[in-house]
Amino acid sequence: MYHYNDFDTAFLAERNAQFRAQVARRIDGSLTEDEFKPLRLMNGLYLQLHAYMLRVAIPYGTLNGAQMRKLAEIAERWDKGYGHFTTRQNIQYNWPKLQDVPDILDALAEVGLHAIQTSGNTIRNVTADHFAGAAADEVEDPRPVAELLRQWSTDHPEFQFLPRKFKIAVSGSPVDRAVTKAHDIGLRMVRNDAGEPGFEVIVGGGLGRTPMIGKVIAPFLPKADLLPYVEAIVSVYNLLGRRDNKYKARIKITVHENGIERIRALVEDRFTAIKAQFAGFDQKLLSKLEASFAPPAFKTGNTKGYEAARLTNPAFASWSDTNLSAHKADGYAIVSISLKAHGATPGDATADQMRVMADLAETYAHDELRISHEQNVILPHVHKSDLPAIYAKLREAGLATANIGLVSDIIACPGMDYCALATARSIPIAQEIAERFDELKLEHDIGPLKIKISGCINACGHHHVGHIGILGLDRAGVENYQITLGGDGSEDAAIGERAGPGFSADEIIPAIERLVLGYLDLRDSADETFLQAYRRLGAAPFKAVLYPEQAKQDAA
Amino acid sequence: MPRAFTPKVVTANHLLEGDVIYQTPTGWTRDLAQAEVLEDEAHADLRLLEATQQRDVVVGAYLAEVEPTDAGPRPTHFREAFRMRGPSNYSHGKQAEL
Numbered sequence: 001m002y003h004y005n006d007f008d009t010a011f012l013a014e015r016n017a018q019f020r021a022q023v024a025r026r027i028d029g030s031l032t033e034d035e036f037k038p039l040r041l042m043n044g045l046y047l048q049l050h051a052y053m054l055r056v057a058i059p060y061g062t063l064n065g066a067q068m069r070k071l072a073e074i075a076e077r078w079d080k081g082y083g084h085f086t087t088r089q090n091i092q093y094n095w096p097k098l099q100d101v102p103d104i105l106d107a108l109a110e111v112g113l114h115a116i117q118t119s120g121n122t123i124r125n126v127t128a129d130h131f132a133g134a135a136a137d138e139v140e141d142p143r144p145v146a147e148l149l150r151q152w153s154t155d156h157p158e159f160q161f162l163p164r165k166f167k168i169a170v171s172g173s174p175v176d177r178a179v180t181k182a183h184d185i186g187l188r189m190v191r192n193d194a195g196e197p198g199f200e201v202i203v204g205g206g207l208g209r210t211p212m213i214g215k216v217i218a219p220f221l222p223k224a225d226l227l228p229y230v231e232a233i234v235s236v237y238n239l240l241g242r243r244d245n246k247y248k249a250r251i252k253i254t255v256h257e258n259g260i261e262r263i264r265a266l267v268e269d270r271f272t273a274i275k276a277q278f279a280g281f282d283q284k285l286l287s288k289l290e291a292s293f294a295p296p297a298f299k300t301g302n303t304k305g306y307e308a309a310r311l312t313n314p315a316f317a318s319w320s321d322t323n324l325s326a327h328k329a330d331g332y333a334i335v336s337i338s339l340k341a342h343g344a345t346p347g348d349a350t351a352d353q354m355r356v357m358a359d360l361a362e363t364y365a366h367d368e369l370r371i372s373h374e375q376n377v378i379l380p381h382v383h384k385s386d387l388p389a390i391y392a393k394l395r396e397a398g399l400a401t402a403n404i405g406l407v408s409d410i411i412a413c414p415g416m417d418y419c420a421l422a423t424a425r426s427i428p429i430a431q432e433i434a435e436r437f438d439e440l441k442l443e444h445d446i447g448p449l450k451i452k453i454s455g456c457i458n459a460c461g462h463h464h465v466g467h468i469g470i471l472g473l474d475r476a477g478v479e480n481y482q483i484t485l486g487g488d489g490s491e492d493a494a495i496g497e498r499a500g501p502g503f504s505a506d507e508i509i510p511a512i513e514r515l516v517l518g519y520l521d522l523r524d525s526a527d528e529t530f531l532q533a534y535r536r537l538g539a540a541p542f543k544a545v546l547y548p549e550q551a552k553q554d555a556a
Numbered sequence: 557m558p559r560a561f562t563p564k565v566v567t568a569n570h571l572l573e574g575d576v577i578y579q580t581p582t583g584w585t586r587d588l589a590q591a592e593v594l595e596d597e598a599h600a601d602l603r604l605l606e607a608t609q610q611r612d613v614v615v616g617a618y619l620a621e622v623e624p625t626d627a628g629p630r631p632t633h634f635r636e637a638f639r640m641r642g643p644s645n646y647s648h649g650k651q652a653e654l
Contacts, residue, residue: 048567048574049638049639380626417643
């Protein structure tokens with residue numbers, strides 16, 4: 001993985017010193033809140049319901065053991081002993097005190113981490129497929145490109161005051177695990193007819209109050225053109241994007257209002273104008289980055305121990321059925337560590353758990369960890385012979401829940417338990433759904449099902465692309481939950497359709513139970529997933545189980 | 557006809573701790589029950605203005621609706637109830653500290 005050079009280290013030290021001085025001037029009253037707020041946001045510091053919140057960037061979701069251990073230390077020393085991994089592959093601390101934040105940022109800098117551009121109208125942390133560099137189905141590891149974009153976008157003088165925030169996601173696989181079609185720019189690695197790698201460039205996707213699936217602006221962009229082309233897109237948006245209305249300021253609206261053809265023409269013009277300025281420097285840098293992301297030295301060895309453990313330990317067999325994915329190297333697997341124990345807060349890990357994961361990465365997984373947008377942690381490179389030992393350690397730490405991709409592997413934003421923007425709570429709904437389906441012991445029968453919960457219309461919980469989406473609202477001073485159906489964040493991306501009237505906090509868990517049990521009756525076989533059944537049958541039979549009274553009236 | 561003014565308290569976040577505080581006749585408290593209940597609209601606006609000026613102490617002061625009771629003011633909206641109590645997934649914040 002990428003290690004900071006002297007330039008990165010010096011840049012970060014200078015930024016942290018600047019922010020330390022800004023905090024001091026805020027505390028002594030020299031800066032007003034209006035003056036300080038944009039400065040703190042540029043450094044990832046929010047003020048939420050109960051406390052400040054520091055959002056730390058985890059570039060393209062990649063960490064090593066030392067970095068994870070530092071995140072644990074910060075959680076213990078300056079927070080309440082845990083951290084919250086987010087749908088943007090970041091980590092949030094919910095309880096820092098203002099005067100401690102400069103020390104926290106210095107601690108992060110010791111391991112090459114920061115909180116720059118995790119807020120504000122800038123290019124945010126670039127996200128990537130959490131199986132990058134490991135997936136069996138990959139064209140190329142997308143992380144060198146993601147790191148190139150990180151370096152280019154960090155403190156880019158032209159793009160510090162965009163009309164609105166700007167999110168880029170990169171995937172190296174045909175299977176889209178990075179939700180590229182719901183980003184301002186989505187990059188999907190593909191090969192052309194000559195077999196050369198390049199990108200399908202998608203622009204103008206996004207969730208929030210106006211959800212849109214991104215449109216293809218370039219079906220095949222040669223790899224060498226990537227940086228000038230992305231710069232051209234952001235540059236066109238910077239001038240054309242609306243600054244008169246916050247709710248119409250994202251590039252999805254710019255694309256929608258101007259049409260993809262006009263945007264494409266403007267981007268092509270700008271690209272032609274600036275391409276020569278890059279003069280190959282970006283390609284030299286990229287080839288260096290590619291070297292730093294070279295695959296680790298995979299070991300060889302037999303996997304008999306793994307096979308034997310599967311036969312003798314049913315719990316291990318169940319976990320390995322659910323939480324492992326295909327790796328490109330023989331004898332290897334990708335391990336997804338669930339941060340969704342039934343009844344726990346989705347995405348939260350204690351400092352002790354973080355240290356266990358850091359140890360496992362260092363001992364067994366070539367010192368690599370990934371954070372997924374689904375709020376789980378990945379050990380990307382594990383030889384199968386090490387799986388029984390890893391499982392035992394995870395189990396001791398409460399990290400061996402066998403539910404990846406199942407009904408209790410729920411994405412949930414922090415909601416009104418923490419967030420100042422939220423209109424309702426998300427976490428308790430996720431906890432109760434997971435506990436209920438654990439009681440029913442149906443999780444594995446139900447099979448792949450993505451439930452995603454947002455506590456407001458801004459959709460940090462990706463509810464629009466949940467197979468079942470739940471949106472928490474404030475209806476006349478009471479929490480109310482709307483259900484959407486049929487959303488999909490994959491390469492077949494789709495926005496879910498609203499099922500009907502919302503449910504109260506007491507009604508929503510039984511409603512989800514009716515819906516899922518209804519699906520079990522509706523599916524044509526155990527192999528037909530919830531989403532497949534929904535696509536085959538349409539919304540009507542699902543609405544009928546959600547709203548039985550209405551269905552009775554309609555039938556009468 | 558304009559809607560009748562309902563009782564309010566001035567609330568904000570503390571600059572250093574970031575936690576929820578409420579205005580009292582003489583300063584600030586972390587306990588809503590101790591907060592000054594404002595029944596008069598003009599007085600409430602004045603008190604909010606005074607709070608806003610204390611910019612090296614508080615952040616984001618605003619008027620929150622309350623229901624006066626014998627045990628002091630209580631929140632009328634669930635958002636204010638969460639601010640008073642803390643998150644529901646852990647015993648952190650005011651529910652653990654007060």
